[in-house]
Amino acid sequence: MSFEMWAEKYRPKTLDDMVDQKEIVERLKSFVKSRNVPHCIFAGPPGTGKTTAALCLARDLYSSAYREHILELNASDARGIDVVRETVKTFARVRSIGEVRFKIMILDEADNMTSAAQQALRRTMERYTETCRFILIANYSGKIIEPIQSRCAPFRFTYLPRAEHDSHLKQIAEKENVKLLDDGLDAVFEVCSGDLRKAINTLQAAASLNKPVDAKVVYSIAGRAHPADVRELINIAMNGNFTEARKKLRGMIQKYGVAGSDIIRQIHTELFKTDVPEPWKIRLADVIGEIDYRLVEGADEEVQLSALLARLVETSHELRRAE
């Protein structure tokens, strides 16, 4: 028996396999047909098929020889200007032999490139257009500099609609002999909000427990898998337990390397979704804003965020007293 991560095992291989993002897939198919691909930007939230679409396009275009014609580079791991100068240029300038006269460079997580590297990339893209086409993949196209954007055909990927999300997971569950219950499916959607990779990973992890996948199982998996999820952090603080909250925060920062600025941004977002009485939300926004500012000025993220947690604990205490 062979084992893989299911997200890879069930990743579509060709554009025909891709049942989602229909309009985008149609346009990509027309590129294959005409044997011509412009520079592209695939932008959209994680787990919506951007990388898959790029890989499928390449496979359809070059069929079995696709590996020699593409280079997949991940900007998060190598985002400096040197990488662009060396790796990208070396790959881009050598003409491909075969029916399709250009190669494809897939630059994943391109919004993580430094702006200097993006400037260098811009020239490379111009110079080697004949021999190489670029597919830039990003969560936010806004983080890609304007000159590059204007040279690319933009594609906006959106979260999978609920029905498609469900049918994907059900199919996988069936093939893998996993009993996926309806409330489990609901929970996966709630936790992953349409991010298919996350959903499939959650399903696979849940399946390893070797019991029917219901909502409870899914939530426990999600809780363990997402240290950066601040909802639990807020809950602990709002239950009045500062020490536990600080411990959780510490784990997020030290063990998982989550940035303080990310945490506070998420706390700010989540705050407005909590059931804290409305007038308190705006008071807390002031506290969060103040700490956000101190975060920049101060020396220690944990200390600053702890001060915020202590204020949440204080607030929860006052709310309980008011009840």
Next chain:
Amino acid sequence: MYAAWTFKHKPKSISEVVGNREAIQKFVSWVKSWEKGVPKKRAAFLYGPPGIGKTVTVEALANDYKMELVEKNASDYRTEDAVKRFAGLASQYSSLFGGKRLILLDELGGLTGTADRGGVRATIDIVKTAQCPIVLIANNAYDPRFSTLRNYCLLIEFKKPSAGDVMRHLKRICPREGIEAEENALKFIARRSEGDVRSAVNDLQALAQGKERLTYEDVSWLGYRDRKEVIFTVLRMILYGKTCEGAKRAVDMADVDVNMLFEWIYENAPAHLSDPHDLARAMDALSLADVYRGRVRDTQNWSLIRYVIDFMTAGVAMARVNTKASGWIPFRFPQRIRMLSRSKAERAMQLKIGYKIKRRCHISAVRASKEILPYLRIIFKNSVDVAAGLSKWLDLDTEMVEYLAGNKKQASAVIKELAS
């Protein structure tokens, strides 16, 4: 609130008392000799340095032989009335309910000055006529004040238990508190105590309470004995300070630098400020102290450090408005300092696994280590065969498998499955 471990784990039977076998034997046979009538020496005088088990021995013996223990501290029997009451108690071996009685006069050394001279004399009177065993305890039996008293007593010297003996006691406590302690961590505490079992247990509690593991790393910072006391005194001055000036003065006493002292305060303030408003104020003060630390860093203007000190000491001291001091709350070594080196290594491991995932999953190593690795961890914990299959698919090495499995047992099961 926490119970002091010295109390909670006090030996219940003399077999549990560490060290001083000879002295204990001597004491036991003297107590037993009362069965055959009043012996020549009606009192036993146990003496020796503090914290080595004198009182504990008496209590444990009373427990073993089902004796009624009447315990008095020096301060209790100064007045003539008390002495008379006591004399009454001492006049009978059997108590009202038939059990044997044992009288303990502890902390004899506490009788000082002219006011207490009567105390020693009264004690002699009791001993002379006692109809039941009387035990006296003091650090120094050869204090001139006890010269007459000594003549009526069987002198039993208690010596400092060896480090090995102290360790045996610590080792008994650890499993009861659910702590897995490294051998050399306990050895370190035991050695440092210099035979003072009580202080060793206190140290253990301060260092290990609430933990599952105690490592050498955890205890080695203690250094020599005074040091801990200094930092604890300093923390007390800050967390319970009444004036700004007093709290600020604590900094001069501390033998750690300002940043380390900050860590100590930041770690311990929450446990000592139970009122949420007080805590929020204290954490806000620490947040402001940290802002000034940032300003020192940014401007390289070291004179700004005085504001760091203001907020972290006086600011925290003034935060206490509603919280009353209550119970015994241990001071803990800053946990995140301990965590730091470990988490660095851990993140390096996560990234290494991230690169393995990247080769297979079209995702950056950085994101893989954050977004996919957590799921692998769950799978590795739950399913040996899937874990083995994925290890092969991802080409993970033994170390990585161990990391993902989380414990040795699961890891070796996965590795075994891989080999088959």
